[in-house]
Amino acid sequence: MYDDQWTDDELLSELGEALRAEREVPGALVDAGKAIFTWRSIDAELTALTQAHLTYDSFADDAALQGEESSLLVGVRSEQAALRSLTFAADDLSIELEVTDDGVLGQLVPPQSATVEVLSPDSSRVDVPVDEVGWFTLRPVPTTRFRLTCHLGSGASVVTDWISL
Amino acid sequence: MTTVATAAQGGSHLVADLVARALQGDDRAWGALVARYAPLVTSVCRRHRLDEADTLDVAQGVWLSLLEHLGSIREPAALPGWIATTTRRECLHLLTGKGGRQRAELVGEVDGATIDLTEQLDDMIVQAERHAALLEALADLPPQHQQLVVLLIHDPPLAYAEIGRQLDMPIGSIGPTRQRCLEKIRNHPAVAPLLESPARPAHR
Numbered sequence: 319m320y321d322d323q324w325t326d327d328e329l330l331s332e333l334g335e336a337l338r339a340e341r342e343v344p345g346a347l348v349d350a351g352k353a354i355f356t357w358r359s360i361d362a363e364l365t366a367l368t369q370a371h372l373t374y375d376s377f378a379d380d381a382a383l384q385g386e387e388s389s390l391l392v393g394v395r396s397e398q399a400a401l402r403s404l405t406f407a408a409d410d411l412s413i414e415l416e417v418t419d420d421g422v423l424g425q426l427v428p429p430q431s432a433t434v435e436v437l438s439p440d441s442s443r444v445d446v447p448v449d450e451v452g453w454f455t456l457r458p459v460p461t462t463r464f465r466l467t468c469h470l471g472s473g474a475s476v477v478t479d480w481i482s483l
Numbered sequence: 484m485t486t487v488a489t490a491a492q493g494g495s496h497l498v499a500d501l502v503a504r505a506l507q508g509d510d511r512a513w514g515a516l517v518a519r520y521a522p523l524v525t526s527v528c529r530r531h532r533l534d535e536a537d538t539l540d541v542a543q544g545v546w547l548s549l550l551e552h553l554g555s556i557r558e559p560a561a562l563p564g565w566i567a568t569t570t571r572r573e574c575l576h577l578l579t580g581k582g583g584r585q586r587a588e589l590v591g592e593v594d595g596a597t598i599d600l601t602e603q604l605d606d607m608i609v610q611a612e613r614h615a616a617l618l619e620a621l622a623d624l625p626p627q628h629q630q631l632v633v634l635l636i637h638d639p640p641l642a643y644a645e646i647g648r649q650l651d652m653p654i655g656s657i658g659p660t661r662q663r664c665l666e667k668i669r670n671h672p673a674v675a676p677l678l679e680s681p682a683r684p685a686h687r
């Protein structure tokens with residue numbers, strides 16, 4: 319039907335489908351996509367920093383343990399386990415995160431004071447207070463994906479992969 | 484059936500131009516890329532039965548990946564396939580990750596549906612490219628002709644008398660104008676390659 323030629327009616331009906339598919343796109347999806355363009359400048363800035371990659375995710379750990387037969391148990395377990403733990407590691411610094419219902423608890427390892435920043439895809443940057451032993455809290459739990467940058471007393475800066483909770 | 488490769492060829496010049504301009508910092512070119520592939524991202528998310536909030540989350544990951552990979556796109560015709568597989572990967576990641584915890588019933592479905600999803604992905608790519616080509620051709624018509632086409636495909640169908648009234652157009656000229664519009668769309672450089680391609684089975 320789509321090769322060689324379309325009849326007028328087929329062509330009009332295809333155009334109708336194309337317009338319908340376009341209307342089904344949530345408006346926020348396109349707007350957010352356009353807004354992400356500003357991320358380019360931040361991205362360029364981040365490439366100079368040390369990257370901290372995800373080395374542990376309690377969810378991934380669970381998923382690895384979960385066989386086909388136990389997949390129905392996943393929902394049950396989730397209701398009991400409120401916490402998710404994540405670790406991001408670079409050579410000289412690890413960032414450990416624990417997700418709770420009302421926030422994300424963070425710990426820099428080795429413990430040290432630093433400046434921590436939450437970067438969002440819309441290019442907003444929020445400073446997070448860090449205590450002298452490297453504790454910090456993100457509250458509430460971020461609803462969109464984010465990256466953390468840590469500017470250490472030594473002058474070094476570390477940035478995590480994207481984090482999606 | 485039109486193959487994925489054929490479907491993407493018609494739009495590849497436009498896409499190559501948009502990519503090049505976006506790389507130079509042109510935010511309107513980037514916006515056009517986002518708008519072009521948004522229906523494909525949405526349809527892949529729909530196929531994975533994601534709700535709107537999850538669809539937005541997945542799309543955000545896709546746009547960020549696209550932005551990061553913009554400089555390494557060598558073959559614009561391969562971009563729709565890249566968008567579709569990236570979207571699918573983000574969907575599966577979300578369903579088996581955070582969402583999977585709360586929606587165990589979907590995890591089983593994802594496992595079982597993985598195989599025919601690959602075939603459906605090809606179909607979705609071909610369809611999305613076809614739609615993008617048609618919308619591109621439609622957008623190149625004069626505004627009044629665009630309105631005419633939109634009214635001609637109105638659901639429920641509108642009588643010519645009603646269309647003539649809305650566009651302030653004599654009823655007698657609607658048929659011939661419709662004909663001219665459809666010919667222009669058929670001959671549009673984005674659409675014509677889809678019509679000329681010989682019938683052959685979709686390749687994998």
